[in-house]
Amino acid sequence: NAGVTQTPKFQVLKTGQSMTLQCAQDMNHEYMSWYRQDPGMGLRLIHYSVGAGITDQGEVPNGYNVSRSTTEDFPLRLLSAAPSQTSVYFCASTPSGRTADTQYFGPGTRLTVL
Amino acid sequence: AQSVTQLDSQVPVFEEAPVELRCNYSSSVSVYLFWYVQYPNQGLQLLLKYLSGSTLVKGINGFEAEFNKSQTSFHLRKPSVHISDTAEYFCAVSLTQGGSEKLVFGKGTKLTVNP
Numbered sequence: 311n312a313g314v315t316q317t318p319k320f321q322v323l324k325t326g327q328s329m330t331l332q333c334a335q336d337m338n339h340e341y342m343s344w345y346r347q348d349p350g351m352g353l354r355l356i357h358y359s360v361g362a363g364i365t366d367q368g369e370v371p372n373g374y375n376v377s378r379s380t381t382e383d384f385p386l387r388l389l390s391a392a393p394s395q396t397s398v399y400f401c402a403s404t405p406s407g408r409t410a411d412t413q414y415f416g417p418g419t420r421l422t423v424l
Numbered sequence: 425a426q427s428v429t430q431l432d433s434q435v436p437v438f439e440e441a442p443v444e445l446r447c448n449y450s451s452s453v454s455v456y457l458f459w460y461v462q463y464p465n466q467g468l469q470l471l472l473k474y475l476s477g478s479t480l481v482k483g484i485n486g487f488e489a490e491f492n493k494s495q496t497s498f499h500l501r502k503p504s505v506h507i508s509d510t511a512e513y514f515c516a517v518s519l520t521q522g523g524s525e526k527l528v529f530g531k532g533t534k535l536t537v538n539p
Contacts, residue, residue: 314467350433352514352531353468400467409518409525410456410475415467 316416323391331386333401342384346397391423430530445500447515456518457498
């Protein structure tokens with residue numbers, strides 16, 4: 311199993327551009343989530359999904375959009391990039407939505423917005 | 425508000441020395457507790473977790489943590505560290521808020537092991 315994969319690994323955008331960060335998992339996990347990691351801030355939840363067709367907002371959802379058309383894929387869209395969105399983005403999955411589950415993280419996407 | 429506090433943002437130690445990374449949380453209800461490790465330029469991976477039962481939890485790479493309910497702490501320890509333990513360590517706590525479960529991460533502790 312590849313686990314959780316993310317593409318691209320690095321991306322540089324200009325302010326106002328849009329892009330999609332890709333996330334896929336091959337473990338048949340129902341629950342997937344997106345976090346952003348900023349220095350000294352830890353991980354903050356952006357959006358999550360408890361299954362195909364179901365998504366919800368996390369702690370810092372503004373400026374991001376998600377959809378979940380399949381169990382495997384959970385893309386994150388930046389609608390109009392801003393410098394404040396410069397961060398490292400991690401996708402994670404768990405077998406169910408229970409917080410007792412282990413989170414499986416992807417390798418991350420490092421995004422810079424100029 | 426319920427939260428997770430990692431008391432040290434950076435911890436430098438020498439190789440083969442013992443280390444303790446501290447984590448405190450604020451909650452009056454039962455919780456699940458986790459430690460994740462992030463090696464440079466990688467994603468996070470689980471070190472260990474406490475769900476119930478014995479308060480001393482053993483994880484991978486020789487790490488262990490002890491759940492102390494009265495002090496609301498879950499400190500991570502290793503008796504003898506290696507250079508390869510250099511990484512950032514995150515404490516995470518699952519909390520129940522408003523009837524829904526939520527996983528909250530601490531801000532991380534950067535462990536640097538020097539030769």
